[in-house]
Amino acid sequence: MTLKGVAFDLDGVLTDTARAHYRAWKKLADSLGIPFDEERNEALKGVDRMGSLALILGDRPAYDLTERQRLAARKNDWYLEEIAHFGPADLFPGARAALEQCRAAGLGIALASASRNAPLLIARMQVADLFDAVIDPASLAAGKPAPDIFLAAAAVLGVHPAAMLGVEDAPAGVQAIHAAGMKALGVGTRAALPDADWIIPAIRDFDLAAYSA
Numbered sequence: 001m002t003l004k005g006v007a008f009d010l011d012g013v014l015t016d017t018a019r020a021h022y023r024a025w026k027k028l029a030d031s032l033g034i035p036f037d038e039e040r041n042e043a044l045k046g047v048d049r050m051g052s053l054a055l056i057l058g059d060r061p062a063y064d065l066t067e068r069q070r071l072a073a074r075k076n077d078w079y080l081e082e083i084a085h086f087g088p089a090d091l092f093p094g095a096r097a098a099l100e101q102c103r104a105a106g107l108g109i110a111l112a113s114a115s116r117n118a119p120l121l122i123a124r125m126q127v128a129d130l131f132d133a134v135i136d137p138a139s140l141a142a143g144k145p146a147p148d149i150f151l152a153a154a155a156v157l158g159v160h161p162a163a164m165l166g167v168e169d170a171p172a173g174v175q176a177i178h179a180a181g182m183k184a185l186g187v188g189t190r191a192a193l194p195d196a197d198w199i200i201p202a203i204r205d206f207d208l209a210a211y212s213a
Contacts (some may be wrong), residue, residue: 002087003212005108005159007135007150007171008081008175010118012045013151013187014095015125017115022081028075029056048143049076050115076117083117086124094194094204099130101208108132108157112166133157145172147180154180165211171195185211 011017022041029036034170044052053092122128133156154161166177169187177184186196
């Protein structure tokens with residue numbers, strides 16, 4: 001089927017807020033006396049805020065839903081402090097060019113990020129105008145690796161999932177793309193993303209023609 005739309009993840013694909021997320025989660029874990037380091041942080045890649053919190057808290061019974069929501073809000077406050085000075089320079093090299101390739105080809109472009117702060121980030125990086133749709137993860141029944149966010153992207157763009165390409169840097173994201181019936185472009189290494197249909201080391205290597213056949 002002819003390619004008609006592309007859904008991009010944000011973190012690790014178009015920009016790097018991973019360090020900001022890590023520092024915010026680390027502050028929260030430290031405040032709770034829970035061991036947390038960069039190795040543990042790897043398990044949070046591609047997982048939404050409440051899912052990440054659940055992974056950090058583990059089976060600790062002391063936190064009900066209200067308390068978990070309060071903790072998630074506290075983490076988000078710290079994260080917002082970390083990204084307060086984001087701007088166009090924080091886009092990965094080639095990120096704007098990748099979006100412009102899709103725009104020039106007449107494709108629908110959606111942002112499929114688990115981050116509820118994604119609209120703020122793309123506005124600060126001055127690429128919001130290149131997206132036809134930004135999917136709100138709060139509106140979805142399930143986060144990645146469920147296909148909901150990519151199915152929502154296809155629906156908003158009015159494109160059949162089989163005519164969509166998803167771009168991700170996390171295994172959970174690639175799994176979600178395939179579950180939605182789309183092809184997956186992985187940004188990273190084949191070892192880290194063995195199930196992706198195509199692999200590029202970084203978004204600057206994006207070549208739309210290679211995925212359009």
